[in-house]
Amino acid sequence: MITEFFERLFIGTSRGSREDVKRRLKLVLAHDRSTLNASTLEKMRKEILVVVSKYVELDTESLEFSIKTDSRMTALIANLPIRRILQSESSL
Amino acid sequence: MARVIVITSGKGGVGKTTTTANLGMSLAQLGYQTALIDADIGLRNLDLLLGLENRVIYTALEVLSGECRLEQALIRDKRQPGLTLLPAAQNRNKDSVNSEQMKYLVSLMEDQYDYILIDCPAGIETGFHNAIGPAREAIVVTTPEIAAVRDADRVIGLLEANGIQKINLLVNRLRPEMVKSNDMMSVSDVKEILAIPLIGVIPEDECVIISTNRGEPLVLEKKLSLPGVAFENTAYRLDGQQVDFIDFESYSKGPLKRLRNFFLGSSAT
Numbered sequence: 001m002i003t004e005f006f007e008r009l010f011i012g013t014s015r016g017s018r019e020d021v022k023r024r025l026k027l028v029l030a031h032d033r034s035t036l037n038a039s040t041l042e043k044m045r046k047e048i049l050v051v052v053s054k055y056v057e058l059d060t061e062s063l064e065f066s067i068k069t070d071s072r073m074t075a076l077i078a079n080l081p082i083r084r085i086l087q088s089e090s091s092l
Numbered sequence: 093m094a095r096v097i098v099i100t101s102g103k104g105g106v107g108k109t110t111t112t113a114n115l116g117m118s119l120a121q122l123g124y125q126t127a128l129i130d131a132d133i134g135l136r137n138l139d140l141l142l143g144l145e146n147r148v149i150y151t152a153l154e155v156l157s158g159e160c161r162l163e164q165a166l167i168r169d170k171r172q173p174g175l176t177l178l179p180a181a182q183n184r185n186k187d188s189v190n191s192e193q194m195k196y197l198v199s200l201m202e203d204q205y206d207y208i209l210i211d212c213p214a215g216i217e218t219g220f221h222n223a224i225g226p227a228r229e230a231i232v233v234t235t236p237e238i239a240a241v242r243d244a245d246r247v248i249g250l251l252e253a254n255g256i257q258k259i260n261l262l263v264n265r266l267r268p269e270m271v272k273s274n275d276m277m278s279v280s281d282v283k284e285i286l287a288i289p290l291i292g293v294i295p296e297d298e299c300v301i302i303s304t305n306r307g308e309p310l311v312l313e314k315k316l317s318l319p320g321v322a323f324e325n326t327a328y329r330l331d332g333q334q335v336d337f338i339d340f341e342s343y344s345k346g347p348l349k350r351l352r353n354f355f356l357g358s359s360a361t
Contacts, residue, residue, distance in 0.1 A: 016274025021238050022281055028238075029245050029285065037253065 036067055048078065057083040094127070094202040097209050097330075098227035100251070102243030104214030106235045107264040110300060111323075112211040113141040115231075117309040118327030120174035124206035127166075129197070130180035131223035132213040133189055139179050143307025144169065153181040156193050162200050171312060176205075186218050191225035198226035216250060224251060229258040231291060231330075235265045236277040245286055260291035262326060267296050268340040279337075292326030294319050295340045 036044075045065045052058060064079035099112045112128055120126045129152070130138040139145045150165035155178075162178075169175040178197070181188065194210075201208060212223035224230070230251050234244040244261075251259055263279050270276035283290050299317040303310045310320035311327075318340070325335045 018271070018274040018277060018281070021277055022285070025238050025241055025277075025285060028242055032242065032246060033249070 041065070041067060044076075049080075052080055054086075056085050059083050094205040094208045095229060096198055096202065096227050097207065097229045097231060098131075098212050098224050098256075099209055099231050099233060100212035100220065100224065100247055101214065101233040101240070102216060102247040103234075103240045106233050106240050107294070108214075108233050109137045109141055109211055110304065111231065111233050111262060111264065111294075112138060112209050113309045114311050114320075114323035115327050115330065116175055116207075116209050117142075117169075117172060118311045118324050119207050119209075119330070120169070120172045121311065121324075122327060122331060123174065124331075125174055125176075125204065126207045126209070127176045127178060127201055127205045129178045129208060129210045131194065131210050131219065133180045133219065133222075134182065134185050135213065136180045136182045138211050139167075139177060140307060141304050142169065142175075142177060142309065144177055144179075145307070148179045151179045151181040152197055153184060153188055155197065156189065162197075186213065186222070189222055190218075191222050194222045195226045216247065220247075220250075221254075224254055224256065227256060229260075230256050231260050231262050232286070232288065233262045233264055234282065234286070236263060236267075236271075236279070236282055241277070241282055241285060248286060248288060259288050260330075261286055261288045262292040262294070263290070264294045265296040266293055266340060272341055290337075291329050292322060293337055293340070294322045294326075 048065075049058070049063075059081040062079075062081050064077070066077045068075050068077050099108050099115070101108050109132075116126050116128045128138060128142075130136055132138070133153070136148075136151075139148050144167050147167050150160040152165065154160045155162050155165045165178060167177045167179065169177070178201075198208060198210075210223050210227055213219035232244050232247055232251075234240045248259055261283060263282055266279060267276055271278045279290065279293050295318055297317060297319045299310065300319055303313075309323075310317055311324050313320055316324065318338070322338060325338070328335045
């Protein structure tokens, strides 16, 4: 802080904004790029359902599957209500 | 078979139309038959930058509706006969044309031209999808500013998702003195963030506004300005030639500094 004061006093300028803009841009792009498009999401949904259905019988009427993004992170939200456990698979 | 290249950016006001006009004129000067298509329906500008606004009678829409033949809508530039403009309609909205119709227009033209440049509207909605539909390559125009680079990144993603693999970057309105004082992203900063090949760097200059006022693209001037040289170099690179990028920092200051650079050589690399 003191060095900053002397820098301003003698050099007459504050630290440039170039590093600020790069840092902000990299953060915002990391966030932008993490969004999935609809077709990828649908493909992923189908594949996950195939895997889960090997072990349990799902209630296919009330499945929920979505991508949620807030300011900090992106999360895949899946709500897969189970009707019953498939006995043959669970005994393995 | 023409190289069909869309000039796009996402954000408005970064210089898509200026780029289209100058690259098109440069390519025509290199001896290529070049057609420019204004895909910004409802906000027609390309004719103005080329100084051809008084010659617009028919537009792409009348060609599509069968009111005229393609040849009647095409405007051949009298200063440079290798350059042809297909204007957009001004009194309609963007939904008047669809992607298939744009592809049809290009298919009518691609045998007669070496280059077809499509000037894309701002945004990523219908007009954008119409403009990129027929394109096999893209030039993404951005300025070294946070909003423009973010939008450029989005557009690059959309181009790739639509099967356009060959995407080049043009950084416009660079202010070298601001980069030097660490108050603007450098060209290499932008290039590193967007991670696509660089094809051109255009410095900010008042002469760009003057040339649009007159309707004379920069590359038409007898003694080229710095942005004029930069656009011409971009056209050479598009044509596959190796041209070094200009070191704008040595040009950025007044005559004294330039004189010093002349005698002592530029220290910047």
